Amino acid sequence: MCLAIPAKIISISENDNALQRMARVDFSGVIKDISLAYLPEAKVNDYVIVHAGLALSILDEDEARITLAAFAEMNNVQ
DSSP, X not given: OOOOEEEEEEEEEXXXXXXXXXXXXXXXXXXXXXEOTTOTTOOTTOEEEEETTEEEEEEOHHHHHHHHHHHHHHHHHO
């Protein structure tokens, strides 16, 4: 089982090689660099699903907020 988490793209490092395109993302206050190799169409302010340092899909903002709220609620249940 894997856990893929939504994050908001805050900046992108462009590269001539699409496989080396990187983004800086915000996981609710935790900033990480991830690969955009699978999502050449991703842009700043998009929400993406991230697993193992790779952006796997783009989410709309409402769906991302619902998912993040569910994670926060699960964290409070502990």
